[in-house]
Amino acid sequence: MKQAYIQTKNKAEHSIEPEEHNETEYASDRMESGTKRMAEETVHQTKKAVNKGAENVKDKVERKIEDRVKKKVQSKAENTAKDTVKNSAERASKNAAKKSAEKSIRATNSAGRKSIRTVEKTSAKTVKQSARSTGKATVKTAQKGTVKTVKTSVKTAEKTSKAAIKTTKQAAKAAEKSAKAAAKAAQKAAKAAQQAAKLAAKAAKAAIQLLIKIIKAIIAAMQKLISAIIAGGWVSLLVILIICMIALLCWSVYGLFASANANNGEYTMHNIITRINNEFNDKITDIKTDNPHDKLVMSGSKAEWREVLAIYAVAYNMTDMHPANPDEVQVVTLDENKEEYIRNLFWEINKIDHRIETYTETEQVEEKQKDGKVKKVNKQVQKKALYITVSHVDLETMMNNKGFTAEQKKMCRQLLSDENNDLWRELLNGVTSSNSDIVLIAQEQLGNVGGKPYWSWYGFSSRVEWCCCFVSWCANECGYIESGTIPKYSVVDDGVVWFKNKDQWLDGSEEPEPGMIIFFDWADDGIDGGGDHTGIVEKVEGGTVYTIEGNSGDKVCENQYSIGNKEILGYGFYSGNNTVATGDTAQQVWTYLKSYGYSDSVAAGIIGNMMRECGGDTLNLDWNIVGHYNGDEFYGLCQWCLRYTPTGFKGSNVKEQCEYLQKTIKSEFANYGGNYNGITYSEFLKSNTRTAAIAFERVYERCGDYSFEDSRRADNAEKAYNRFHK
Structure with missing residues (x-):
């Protein structure tokens, strides 16, 4: 029993203070090294995020923000590492204590049973010997003494076992409590690291936004400051210092976003893009006019304006293709030369092709018979189909054509990243195709069969149910996707949810307006409130809603429904909520x-x-x-x-x-x-x-x-x- 107690005590001490090179220290070392790597990676990624948006903007504002974020993240990471190492040790100690306790219970129980058996054997032997040597009297005495000794030994063994079990249960409870505390601390550490990463990303984005605001403020104040420079004095010195401080900002590629507020008469980004869009549409109109046809089939799409302008910003600012005058080497301001540069780049990226094909179609015509009666007969008629194909060079190819270096490609992709979506919306706000009319765009697509221009534009490699792709394509042609006016969606319910979440939803029983997006819930599969089909409202006349729909019989065609038709789920309409x-x-x-x-x-x-x-x-x-x-x-x-x-x-x-x-x-x-x-x-x-x-x-x-x-x-x-x- 004494040996069992000593063994239990030694194991308990080892579980509380583990020896070197045991499993606890090993786990602690592993956790510590892993945490250090995590901390180093966090600092590295944070620094990368901060530098990502403004690699060419070497000013004090960015460095201060980066240092502040870096110190905060390093502090967070170090604290996380210390806490994690501590918790790891406690967790390992708990496991060791639990194992030791289990072994102690087994050893104590075994020792108790062994003691009882030993006492019983000894008692029996003593009784026999006493009987032989001293007779009955001795036997009685031996029996009494032996029985008493046995009972005492049994009770002692039972007490020892119970004490060992109680000690083990307490140790297990303590270990469980320690494990819960360790898990909770680990969750807190992970959450702290996650918050630190979010803080770093937010600070990096704020740095870019701050740089853009500085540029815009300088542009807005520049005209007032010029007169002060001419007048001379200390104001001139102050102005010169300010201009020097923001020179790098103005000449960076991010100066492109500031051009949204650069108003130089007719040379604004909105006016330049609108003029080029009109030229694009005029070319298509000229092709239609110069080529009489019975059927028009249009396919393809032009490049998104944000890609054109991203290439313009990098090519004009960071290569040898800009004008020799160093005063012109920045994209904040706009003028006639820069408009021509953007125009040439646009037509270098986009291309319009067309061809005429003849086809035969059976028509019913009226012919006068010999007896003077008029009869309808089938006749083969030769007709002409005009195919107009719009194509554009992809971003990667265009960057290669311009000879961009790896660093310049990286900057171009950074301009197009999702984190700059708000800046793009502001720059391209109000930029649309001619007349901004989605109905006109849809009408030009009537007769298209198969929908390849729409589902391939969306990004599908093979045919899909393409009614949503058609609506999205038309919206994109109007600039509505870039401005956030209409969503880009390929699943009907995604479009329904988008309009409803924006509070831009009209019930199917209401009277819509031209240009609204119509959604259907077909009765064939049960009117269940889910979206089955979508299209564009063309007009509303005499209680009838006229629509243009893609993938209606696998083609673009006009359909009509009575207002309040039970299969009309509802309408999505445009709102200024997404426009700045x-x-x-x-x-x-x-x-x-x-x-x-x-x-x-x-x-x-x-x-x-x-x-x-x-x-x-x-x-x-x-x-x-x-x-x-x-x-x-x-x-x-x-x-x-x-x-x-x-x-x-x-x-x-x-x-x-x-x-x-x-x-x-x-x-x-x-x-x-x-x-x-x-x-x-x-x-x-x-x-x-x-x-x-x-x-x-x-x-x-x-x-x-x-x-x-x-x-x-x-x-x-x-x-x-x-x-x-x-």
Whole structure:
């Protein structure tokens, strides 16, 4: 029993303080070395993330941010390593203690049983010997003494076993408690490391955003500072110092994003891209006009503008292809030479081919018979099909064609990374194909069979059910995917969820508008609320919704449904929620109205009214103006009466006011269309500039003095149209 106690004690001591080179120390060393590697990798990845966006921008702002993040991550990693090593040791000790306790129980039980057997044998032997030598009296005495001794030994063994078991249970509970604490600490350490990594990535992105903001601020202030430089004095010195500090920023490839705010008359990024887009569309129109045809088949797509501009930024800034004048070697500002450079690059990347093919088609024609009667007969007719193919060079090939180095390719890909999506949206905001009309784009695709241009553009290597790919392709041609107005989706339900999450969903029982995205839930497989098909609303007339759908019988064709058809799941509509408008107030309003799908004429008609309400018949709109009349207070772009607007409407900005307009305009036409010959909202959407201005005045503004206001507001609308329509 004593030996069992000593053995248990020794094992317990070893479990608490493990000897060198045992399994505990080995596990601790392994964990410590692994944690060190993790810490080193975290620091390395953090440094890489911080440097990733601005490798060429060597200024104090970036270095301070990087050092701060690096120190914080290193501190986090070191603390994590220490905690993990400590917890590893405790966990190993727990395992060893548990094993020792189990062995102690087995050893103690075995020792107890062995003692009992030994005492029993000794007692029996003693009884026999005593009987032989001393007789019955001795036997009685021996029996009593032996029995008493046996009982005592048994009780002692039982107590020892119970004590050992109790000690073992306590050790197991302690070990379990230690294990839980170790696991909890490990989770905390992992979470801390994850937070440190997120902090590093966030700081790196913030560094890039800060650099862009600095560039934009300099551009906005440059004109005011020039006069101070000319005047001389200490202001000149300050300006020169500021210019020197941001010189590298302006000449880096990230200066491209600052060009969104660089307004040099007609040379803005929006205007340049719009002009080139119009040239692209004009070439396609010329091909159609010069080649009479019975059927048009278009395929392919042009390169995304962000890829064109990324190549432009790197090629113009980082190679020998830029002009010799060093003042021109930056992409922040825009001028005639840079527009020509972007135009040449665009046509170097994109290509339009066409061909004419004849085909035979059976038609029913009326022929006069010998007896004078007219009879319909089948006749083979020769027809012409015009095939127009748009293609573009992929990004990798274009970078190779430009002779980019590995470092320049890396910078180009960095510009196109997802972390810069917000910057791209701001740069390309409002950039669309001509007329920004998804319906016109869809109409040009009528008759396409098989859908290859759409599913191959999406990225599929073989045919798929391509109705979603068709809608996405048309939206991309309008610039709606780049601007975030319409999602790129290949599964119907993904499109439904996107519009619903954006609160841009109209129930299938409602009357839609042209350009909305329609979703169907076919009755064939049971109307279950899931999406089965999608298309584009072409027009709404006489209670009928006309659509253009891809993959309808494996082709692009027009279909029609009654309003409220049970198989129409609903409609996705455009909203300004995803648009970030820039420029003066009139430019912002134009951008938001266009993002809702309004035509140029309708948008101009609305702005023409705002010019009367808050602009003094000019495009210098004051969106924050407050007016008073007959005891009422009026506010904003349309001088809404605050008695009827939502609580807190006073103080709303341009975007919020445009969204309020978009939400209320349809109901106003339903209620007050009689003020202008019973005009409906659908008719308003199709009206020309002057009609749109007058209709909006009488139905929405309801100013009363129509004989004086009609011409004034219509004239204003034409001014707005001439400024913004491209």
